[in-house]
Amino acid sequence: MTDETATRADDIPDGLSGIRDAVSVRLPAASAYLSVLRTATAGLAARLDFTLDEIEDLRIAVDEACAMLLGHAVPGTDLLAEFELTGQEMIVRVEVSTVGQSEPKRDDFAWMVLTALADDVDAVTDSPDRMAIVLRKRRGSARLS
């Protein structure tokens, strides 16, 4: 990671290929903040030269993932969004604190939309009191329909 960061600093004129940045956003786990996170997502995707269509897909995907988590989040806690930006793709992990539930519902309409818009989606269950969704979106991948 350290090496890559150093490479990036040296390679900026060569474009985006060397980028490997991590951005964390911590927000109250409340639906009022969804729009803030969508704006952050769009800004970061634009930095990777995603197309407008890809940015829109990502904005909706992150929103869906968070909306799914918010239904299970302990009131008064935070939602943590971690973005990993490489030259070709963005990986977003969103996570909330729950009470003893770690699996989001995969038969949900939101999950359907989410999996249709992101290239790869997974629910991460490494702790019984945390619920996390990780999604990936690659630049220039074929768009459905």
Place this chain on the structure above:
Amino acid sequence: MRHDHGLTVTLRPHSTRIQVLAVAGDLDHHTAPRLRAALEELTLAPGGALVMDLSALTFCDSTGISLLVAAHQRAQDAGAALALAGLHSDIAHVFTIMGLDRLFSFYESTEKAIPALQ
């Protein structure tokens, strides 16, 4: 919390039979209750029509889509027509993925939807 990205819902009766509901702003998990309330207040009569003017809709997620599907269902039950007008292409993309282009009647604008419903 009042500092959300506002969703504005405005009802504009066009004639005794046709009503236009303009939905502007971000329609998400947070703002959806506002549209749900507006839809619940609407009276849909047999032979009537509702045009949802979505030309100023800037965002729509699955919560919003579910509401539109519920509105479609309600209109059908009441014997009324429902048309979606002015939906931006980037938002329409999700509708297409979900197969909703087969459920709804889409029009380029409210002005084009109204004559079609007369």
